[in-house]
Amino acid sequence: MKKIILFSAFALLSFQMYSQDKGIDLDVLRAPSSPASNLLGIATTDIDKPTDISSFMVSVQSASNSFTAFPSNYGIDLSPYYLFAKGSTDFTTKGLQDKDFKNIFKQTFVISLAISNPDSSNTALNYKSTYGGLGFKFSISRGEYDSITKAKLDSIIVKQDKINKLSMQAMEDWLNDNDENYRSLLKQREDLMKGVTNPDDIKKIIESDKYKKIEAQLSDMLANFKKSDKEKALLGEINAIAATFQTQRIGFSWDVNGGISSEFRNRNFENSKVYNAGIWTNFGYTNKKGFAFLGLIRYLYNPDKILALDNNVNTQKDVSTLDTGGRIAYSKSQSKFSCSAEAIYRSVLNGNAIDPSWKLIFNADYSILKNQKLTFSFGRDFDGTIHKDGNLIAALTLIAGFGNKK
Amino acid sequence: MNEERTALDTLYFVNDSNKKVSLEVITGGLGQTSTFDAKIDGILDLQKINGNLPPTVITDNKSLKGKVLILSCTITDTSRDTNYTELRIRLNGGIMFLEYPLFANVEKEGDTVNYRCVIRFFNPS
Numbered sequence: 193m194k195k196i197i198l199f200s201a202f203a204l205l206s207f208q209m210y211s212q213d214k215g216i217d218l219d220v221l222r223a224p225s226s227p228a229s230n231l232l233g234i235a236t237t238d239i240d241k242p243t244d245i246s247s248f249m250v251s252v253q254s255a256s257n258s259f260t261a262f263p264s265n266y267g268i269d270l271s272p273y274y275l276f277a278k279g280s281t282d283f284t285t286k287g288l289q290d291k292d293f294k295n296i297f298k299q300t301f302v303i304s305l306a307i308s309n310p311d312s313s314n315t316a317l318n319y320k321s322t323y324g325g326l327g328f329k330f331s332i333s334r335g336e337y338d339s340i341t342k343a344k345l346d347s348i349i350v351k352q353d354k355i356n357k358l359s360m361q362a363m364e365d366w367l368n369d370n371d372e373n374y375r376s377l378l379k380q381r382e383d384l385m386k387g388v389t390n391p392d393d394i395k396k397i398i399e400s401d402k403y404k405k406i407e408a409q410l411s412d413m414l415a416n417f418k419k420s421d422k423e424k425a426l427l428g429e430i431n432a433i434a435a436t437f438q439t440q441r442i443g444f445s446w447d448v449n450g451g452i453s454s455e456f457r458n459r460n461f462e463n464s465k466v467y468n469a470g471i472w473t474n475f476g477y478t479n480k481k482g483f484a485f486l487g488l489i490r491y492l493y494n495p496d497k498i499l500a501l502d503n504n505v506n507t508q509k510d511v512s513t514l515d516t517g518g519r520i521a522y523s524k525s526q527s528k529f530s531c532s533a534e535a536i537y538r539s540v541l542n543g544n545a546i547d548p549s550w551k552l553i554f555n556a557d558y559s560i561l562k563n564q565k566l567t568f569s570f571g572r573d574f575d576g577t578i579h580k581d582g583n584l585i586a587a588l589t590l591i592a593g594f595g596n597k598k
Numbered sequence: 599m600n601e602e603r604t605a606l607d608t609l610y611f612v613n614d615s616n617k618k619v620s621l622e623v624i625t626g627g628l629g630q631t632s633t634f635d636a637k638i639d640g641i642l643d644l645q646k647i648n649g650n651l652p653p654t655v656i657t658d659n660k661s662l663k664g665k666v667l668i669l670s671c672t673i674t675d676t677s678r679d680t681n682y683t684e685l686r687i688r689l690n691g692g693i694m695f696l697e698y699p700l701f702a703n704v705e706k707e708g709d710t711v712n713y714r715c716v717i718r719f720f721n722p723s
Contacts, residue, residue: 271628274628278624278686279622279624279650279652279686279688282649282650283626283627283628283629284625284626284628284629284630284631284632284648284649284650285629285630285631285649285676286631286632286648286649286650287649287650288629345631345676348631348674348676349631349633349646349648352631352632352633352672352674352710353633353635353645353646353672355670355672355710355712356633356634356635356646356670356671356672356712357635359670359672359712359714360635360637360668360670362714363668363670363714363716364668367666367668367716378718381609382609382720385609385611385720385722386722387722387723388722389613389693389722389723391693391694394611394693394694394722395694398609407606407607407608410607410608411603411605411606411607411608412605413607414605414606414607414714414715414716415603415604415605415714417714423712427709427710430674430708430710431706431708431709431710432708433708434631434674434675434676434707434708434709434710435706435707435708436707436708437676437678437708438678439629439676559678
């Protein structure tokens with residue numbers, strides 16, 4: 193298993209380099225709420241609210257150390273269908289409204305990797321070890337865009353259509369214009385191709401510098417059309433709607449998550465053990481006012497962390513637990529602020545040597561900039577005895593994405 | 599094509615056969631909003647297509663000889679995760695399959711890119 197996790201880490205890091213070459217924007221940010229982060233306990237919440245995915249998400253988390261130390265937690269999520277199977281489904285806002293499972297699966301399927309290098313202040317993980325997690329996630333149902341989201345999209349589409357009509361007319365006028373230079377370049381290009389009918393030979397010519405140069409000149413002529421006042425006005429109107437646009441979904445949602453994680457003792461990749469593995473589902477309903485009522489059912493194998501026993505090593509081997517939980521989340525449509533409260537009850541399935549335990553946590557987060565988010569978590573782990581004190585959970589977390597501020 | 603480009607004037611290679619040619623249009627990136635028009639005089643007239651166009655038969659090779667496909671696609675940055683926009687036109691069924699990828703990053707949140715394409719159906723024989 194450790195080889196799979198290590199291989200995945202290298203593959204994803206290699207892919208990061210590849211994606212930079214391909215011009216994929218890495219300036220993407222979400223709280224590390226991926227399955228791999230959940231398994232390592234570095235997610236800001238255990239019960240995820242359904243959101244639209246990123247094609248490639250990298251997150252870095254710095255918490256509880258006055259932001260002075262180098263971040264210790266990293267999460268990488270990627271959407272294989274978006275990155276490797278272009279055209280297999282529609283990832284625009286149009287396609288993201290599809291309701292059939294085949295498309296929902298392709299659009300929401302995410303592979304995630306998380307790495308945690310806990311410091312000595314971390315009571316849940318061994319600070320002498322490195323932890324790596326590999327997970328997956330997909331939706332079965334995800335609700336639909338709310339009325340504000342739909343109305344804004346409709347308005348954008350109407351204006352885009354007007355721009356297209358202007359652009360089509362401009363191109364037709366250009367093609368009928370018989371510009372001498374344009375005609376000359378067209379002839380030069382066709383002369384290069386005359387008599388070449390073999391696909392391999394065609395490929396060689398269209399990849400030649402001479403062909404590319406002619407085509408670039410022809411294409412530049414199209415690109416350099418002067419924008420009309422009407423088009424400029426439409427672009428401004430669209431920007432006024434789109435600049436602060438955010439999608440908000442309402443209705444029933446249902447996700448499936450799973451994964452496995454390893455602990456690399458003494459940060460030695462030759463000395464590892466399975467830290468935990470599990471499969472879980474999130475489900476719930478989000479209403480028009482922005483309130484989401486969510487549930488969690490999660491099976492975990494061999495969890496070292498028994499909520500209220502964070503400070504103690506779990507001495508019982510091969511523990512299986514079943515978590516059930518609920519969360520109420522609030523985020524107003526098109527808003528940068530969201531908050532939630534969640535409770536999770538953990539029961540031990542094999543044997544009764546360990547008491548059930550539970551956790552309460554409050555979360556709030558605010559998007560400061562496009563690639564920076566501040567999250568605040570506050571709560572407590574409790575064991576089965578109500579009067580006994582549990583462990584305080586409090587963290588102010590800055591999550592920063594890679595890339596430029598825009 | 600590794601550089602940003604929002605306009606394309608190119609060729610697609612057809613022959614004298616009755617083999618059907620299909621058009622596919624892919625727009626993006628993830629979470630962006632797109633609308634396009636596409637036209638081939640007397641053969642195709644697509645208007646206000648929102649999102650992608652799955653592979654769609656246009657007509658046969660010989661009927662396309664000398665025809666011109668013009669396409670205008672407008673993509674707005676409605677994603678808060680990326681400023682990347684892209685348009686990919688795929689033509690299949692002619693002498694060979696060809697994909698024409700175009701992309702551009704918008705400078706500001708909510709900006710819009712208008713892509714313009716002219717594709718001439720050329721019989722090289």
